[in-house]
Amino acid sequence: MSSAAQSTARGRPDSITHVRNADWGQGFNTLVRITRMNLRHPVQVTIAIVATFIAASLQLWIPRLLGEAVDRTQTVLTATGGSDTQSALATTAIVLLTVSILRGLFTMLQNYYAESVGHHIGYELRLAVYEKIQRLSFSFHDTVHSGDLITVGMLDLEGVRMFFSTGLIRVVLLGVLIGVGAYMLLTTDLVLGLIALSFVPFVGWRAPVTRLRLRATWLELQERLAVLSRVMEENLGGIRVVRAFAAQKHEMDKFDKASGSALELAHDRVGIRVRNTSIMTFSFFLSMALVLWIGGQKVISGEISVGTLTSFLTFMTILQMPVRQLGMMVNAFARASTCGTRIFQLLDLKVDIADKPDAKDLDVSAGTLRFENVSFAYPSAPDRAVLKDISFDAKRGKTLGIVGPPGSGKSTIAHLIPRFYDVTGGRITIDGQDIRDVTLASLRHAVAVVQQDAFLFTTTIENNIAYGDPWAKERRIANASDSAQLHNYVMGLPAEYRTIVGERGVSLSGGQRQRLSIARTLMLKPAVMVFDDSTAAIDAGTEQRIRSALREYARDRVTIIIAHRLSSLMHADEILFVEGGEVVERGTHDDLLALKGRYAALYELQVRPGDEMLEAGE
Amino acid sequence: MSEELETERHDVNDQGRRPPRAVVGSHRIEEDMFGRFFDGRVISRIWEFVHPYRVKMFIAVAAVLVFTGTQLLIPLIIRYAIDNGMIAGTVDQSALIWAVAAFVAAILINYGASYLQEMVVGQAAENVLFDIRRAMFEHLQHVSLSFMDKTEVGRLMSRLQGDVNSMQEFLETSVISVGDLVLLFGIVGVMLWLDFRLGLLTLSVLPVLFIVRVFWLPRARAAFMAAHETNSVTNGALAEAIHGVRAVQSMDRQQVNFQLYDDKAHANLKTHLTAAKYAQVMVPIVDTLTGGAMAVVVVVGGSMVLNGGLDVGVMVAFLFYIQRFFDPIRSLTMQYSVMQRAMASGKRLIDVLDVRVDVQDAPDAVALSKDMDGSVEFDDVTFGYNPKQPVLKNVSFRVNPGETVALVGPTGSGKSSAMALIHRFYDIQQGRVLVGGHDVRDLTQQSLGEQIAMVLQEPFLFTGTVFENIRYHKTDATMEQVVEAAKAVGAHDFITTLDGGYDAMLGERGGNLSLGQRQLISFARALVADAKILVLDEATANIDSYTEMLIQKALVRLLEGRTGLVIAHRLATIRGADRIIVLQNGQLVETGDHDELMDMGGLYSKLYNLNYASFDDIPDDELTAAAQSHSTT
Incomplete structure (x- = not known):
């Protein structure tokens, strides 16, 4: 005390x-x-x-x-x-x-x-x-x-x-x-x-x-x-x-x-x-x-x-x-x-993000997420626009990539979809329903964000994976964990899925935590799945394997990948390059390379071997 | 409000399914709360800390005795006043005046003694508390890092705070216990002296109280501990909800969690009510016994007065003593628990104080001169945290002044251990580690720290301004030097955008900066240190490409004109090094520059050809394959 x-x-x-x-x-x-x-x-x-x-x-x-x-x-x-x-x-x-x-x-x-x-x-x-x-x-x-x-x-x-x-x-x-x-x-x-x-x-x-x-x-x-x-x-x-x-x-x-x-x-x-x-x-x-x-x-x-x-x-x-x-x-x-x-x-205190009195559950049909001229500023700094006039469509089965320098607002986009914050201008809709008009519970079941830094609860791995669906069957937990490339690691632990992790348990590395976070999100069966720089600590090879394991899974949902490592998102159907809260370039990987703009420059920076990069920086 | 909550709970209950795979708050492992009542070893060790204040403690004990004496005296004075000054027939004005004078004298002494005792004990106990804490903290500055590696900071903090506090509580109450004991025996003695028969009769209630308390104590304590336990479990669940609120909301777990929390809070309510019952049940028992004792005095004592066998003043004195004599008993049983708790804490404190300091300066250790050449040499070094399992085996290499050497190898190859040995964080089992041509065991650790700058993988910043952090190693550095260093490593630009610039306060561990920015500040810190040798453990975590570029540039600047030993993860860094040392399973397997190693076709070239952006990206299976194919060739 x-x-x-x-x-x-x-x-x-x-x-x-x-x-x-x-x-x-x-x-x-x-x-x-x-x-x-x-x-x-x-x-x-x-x-x-x-x-x-x-x-x-x-x-x-x-x-x-x-x-x-x-x-x-x-x-x-x-x-x-x-x-x-x-x-x-x-x-x-x-x-x-x-x-x-x-x-x-x-x-x-x-x-x-x-x-x-x-x-x-x-x-x-x-x-x-x-x-x-x-x-x-x-x-x-x-x-x-x-x-x-x-x-x-x-x-x-x-x-x-x-x-x-x-x-x-x-x-x-x-x-x-x-x-x-x-x-x-x-x-x-x-x-x-x-x-x-x-x-x-x-x-x-x-x-x-x-x-x-x-x-x-x-x-x-x-x-x-x-x-x-x-x-x-x-x-x-x-x-x-x-x-x-x-x-x-x-x-x-x-x-x-x-x-x-x-x-x-x-x-x-x-x-x-x-x-x-x-x-x-x-x-x-x-x-x-x-x-x-x-x-x-x-x-x-x-x-x-x-x-x-x-x-x-x-x-x-x-x-x-x-x-x-x-x-x-x-x-x-x-x-x-x-x-x-x-x-x-x-x-x-008034809860500023809550259900409207007449809110209905979200009805997902075609599964299209749409940003319409969305702008946003954090309540703590209402004069500093973090996002300005962002518009895009993301359709079921498609992958949208978002990339940009640190502080460009790309993570903020991820936070707006499940209404962690409310937009200050424009609107976000899922199948035509403004997300502010539906119940929070139904929205958050439909939208899952894999966070960059996954919070682990001090309990078993099993409970952590099933966090969003505590009544899940064991087999589903193992499947999700397998797709996230975590299963083999877990089976090597002393108590397997019953191993306690978190603050007072076995400590997981950054990459393992991110994989657990992915497994946890897969349990939710969302209509929109957002990866918020959630593979940064996972090595490229494992990431590749996670991606192929998720291919089937991604077919009936919208996937949004936010990353600074281009290899994570260059396969996306559309890529947005965000800078200063605005979309400055958009298109497929090839389109953007051809544009020879910001995206192409970043690509150069990431693929060229270090020595040359150093010299280029001098 | 409660109605609202009720309805929410039913939602979850009504699912009618099997219980969820869910818990809130973890069950923390509690340490022993109570130790043995008396542990000589603990007492003698704690006495070392009390020793400097022993004169004060003796004064305090003496004051307590005087204080208790005056308390015993007061009813006697009243008795004297009644029997000699007031009772018809023996009326004597001067007796009353004497009695009042004695009373005033007694209360003056009482005042002085209680002031002296409480002040001296209170302040000495605080001093001892701070001294113990300081001794522990200082000891922790010197104990071997292997102890620090395996001990959680939180656990140490609870030693430095909770356990130290319970020692203080113990010191304060132990002096009071002396007073209580004296008071108890004093009352018994005075009562028997005043009238042996009546005293004996009155005191006959005491054994009853003792027996009741003997039965009561273990049960009550179990109830108190259960309450304490559920309280910390419930608080733990609340803390978890606060820390993990974002995860909870994003997975919409509020309702399930609320029900689980309600269960815990309700269990907490119940244990507290049980504990309250146990605490209160003693009240009527003590009151009944007090009433019984007073009734005995009234009936028996009263008849004796009637028969002329007892002075009425004695009867009055008895009545006063009875009202007092349950206090010390109550207080002593409470102190019994304090004592046991203190023993458990004391044992834990001693455990920390007794952690051996493995690495110590030799008696004739010399300071490493600023003018040494800056070379580092490993001469047939074998080292293991556990001597039976060496993590470095017969490793020999030399880093020449001004040279940059990259240490590479798979996880667990012994790179980090090699680094730690240069600072003499650990002592080796065989061979020698030489810095500037001197065995590190012949040098003072202080001077080693001054001449070798270190950058850790996870940059650690202290609460304070950016300025203070950069000059952490060299507290007399000027603002110009700091700014120059920051500029050199490319940190100046982002520092000036911070609110307050160089005077911007960093949050806990630099929490308000990105990893890359913290890295740059730690580079600036190393640059200000201006040491001949730089030891650097490159960060493995992914940093965004922009910052990454700044870091690579800063690294070049940092290594300029210094001997550099770098645990390298990035290919860019590795290829920039003058020489590469490849470690595998604690052994040096290859050494040479990039081209030479590629030509050699050994482990390095195999790892390199796997073509990952960093050696740490290589998946375990491919790594094992490469290592195996290497060891078979």
Whole structure:
């Protein structure tokens, strides 16, 4: 948990992550909203609150009973009738025991149900956050750091979850203890009551102030620790560079600087904490000393009994803890309001790529994909056109190649077809249906993109291949894997298709991952299949074999190949040369060579042997 | 919101088919959370780190004892005040004044002691924590690379953070434990001293509590661990959803995943509720026992007071002690877990600290002079990461000053190992590696690093500006030198287009640059280092043709006037070299320039004639065929 906090504390100017201390209005609304969520569990909330009332009242009864018992032992010295007193003592003892047991039971109910409400809310929020994150579009995920989302989903969620048990319930508890307690003390003896309570305002002011300061220091410390872990993580990840450049000393300096600044703050934190806890304890004991003194004189003068003094002192012991916990309560409020604001901001985000209300499933008939004057700019930079006026037709059974220099927008074309982003001008249709008018699910079943960098899930190879079709039969998985030239490799692994891959499993090379990604896409049986530079790490020979294995497969779908290696796409039925977001040349391989333009130049560059290329570059 | 989610779940459930071949989040392998309660070896090693602060620790322990003493004293003072200052017949104003004065003195001492103890322990524990972390980090800078090769960074990070933190927690609580123990025994002792019979009767509830806790602890702990486990599994699934969101959306797996996640989140809810039950069930038990003890004091103690066998002040003191004596027991059982956790962490920390440093400077090692000739020589070198399985066998060759030599050979032929030996990343089993005419074992590693520049296959950049990265090796390089180097390798143009130019911040590992661009920056870095010898592992990954051209040009510039050893993958690079060394299965099989090797008709010419753009493109079967036909000829 703490490492997650550290890795994500780095500041980022995103709205989701930069809510440090929400302004009062917003914070208040957040707390209201969390409270409303709590109230959706009315039975549990009611039990928790009622139990708190009862438990606190019972607790306040105990000092009375003790005082009573002490007084009974005193009355007998002046009166007669020992057996009466004996039985009275026994009665007090039984009441005391009963009150203690009941108090314990009700405290248990209070704590359990308060926790339970929190856990239920935590569960609901988890699902809501998960669902939201899955639905938010690529443009959202492009701009928000994944670590920040993890913070929201883990740490912020905790802050909101704990609000009921550490915040709201404590308000009730403190209200009863201080309110009723003060009433009882003050009505028993006004002066002594005032003295006994004199530590309450001081601690009640000091505890929250300290807590808030500690919280601010804690956040700052987390940031400094994040810097420190980055230094360590990079060092360990790049240890070969460090060693190769003999930079250990430099690295230790970096470490010491980061570590020193964190340590300094850690010391400050200890200082703040200790200075305040000690003074709070002292103030409590000081009022106790006063009660003993003034109370003692009152006992001597006969104004009050020893039992009353005892019950005063016991009251104070009981009040001490909750008053100190006022700090925790204030902290819970502060934490819930910032954490909640961040979570609700995420949950309230509009999903910009979603089904229209009247969206129908895509109906694939002829299987023709058409770009009509498509232009596009990323939402983060709406003024920078990435694609300008792109038009083309891609028909079933045909292959379209797209090539161009880095940054020309060729990958963006791939991302527009399954609506990872929406076009900003023109339209994309499949068999005449604008892709924005059909359901996302049907569109994404019809369009599959083999990504350049395939994300592997930490699970078996089998599960990874069948990711898009989890009910697939084993034979289909093996077939797809065979077409992608992965089968032989998999059969050589210790557990074959059951081998765990991914972050914590067997690591695959770039080429193997790309082959897995191809196999995964083949499982989907899409109408349009897009290879987005997805064979770059696969050697030319294997690529050749994949292509021939897919020939049959390509017959009843549109194939789009985006690549910088010309050998990957020179066989295509049509090739677009894209530069600066525009199609600058189009035609077959031979057409384009004859044109002696950009494509021909690139071809030259790639087929000529290296030496000459070097000289040409000079 | 929840209604919406419910309907979505039914969609998936209603498919009525066999369960999907799908999971979300992986089941992570948890490390032992708890170790033995007491592990002498761990304690003695950790003591090394506490040792510098031992005076402070002793002060803290002393302060804790004083602090606990004053806490024990307070009910006694109250008792004195009641019995000597208030009870009718014995009223004595001065006794009350004395009592109050003693009380004030006690709380002043209490204040001072608690301040001193918490401050000293808190800060010393932080210091120890940072010291342990520093020692580990520094050790990792020197341990053999073979250890680093096989250890995940994430695993090391969890040592440097989680495990170190639990040691800190342990240090803080161990001092508090001393206080708790003293308080517990102190209360018992004072109660027995005040009145032995009543004390004994009151304390009779203690064994009950111990027995209950003995039964409770293992079950409760299992419940807590289950909650901890489901929590990390659920969080892991969330993290996966975040990292893999693009794959999830493009394959339309949202609904299936949502249902699977719901199962995990629900299991998490249930384990947490169970854990909460276990945590709370102790509350009424402790309260009942407290109530029982107080009832005993009221009935038995009360009668004794009635009979004149006990002072009422003693009874009051008993009531105060009873309210306190469950605290240390509760706190001690919690510290028991902290202690066990610390032992498990401590053992893991020691495992890291004890990793042997295989490669160390000889006591009489000399610095490699800047004026050495720049030659590199392998003299009958045999080396294996595991000595029984050599990856290089009797390899001998010499690279003359200023010469560029390309190392080629199929995967696993020992090229990368040969490179690593020049830097003395590993020690060889037989033969000598000479740099500038000196055995590397006679030189300081520092000076080797200074005189040999290295470019890795996967260029590694640090978080920081472009400028800082380029002068990483030479932190005193000026902006002019940096710009000049960048220009020389052709990186200047794209650097100036970055937001901020040379002061542009690179993201984690240069994530905001393309592979080719990172490569160029690492070339510039090597150029600024201005070392006599350059060791370069050429990137195998495909880079777009434009950047590729820049890189080839930069390479020529980089090798100018330097001794170059290049693990070459690109034919262009290989053919540009002065000499080619062909390795196969750890042995040097051929050497010569391109034409000579072609004439020889050996492995090199066979590989070359397969006509792939790069040696790494050659499919395994063809490679094996070529290698076999070579070894049979």
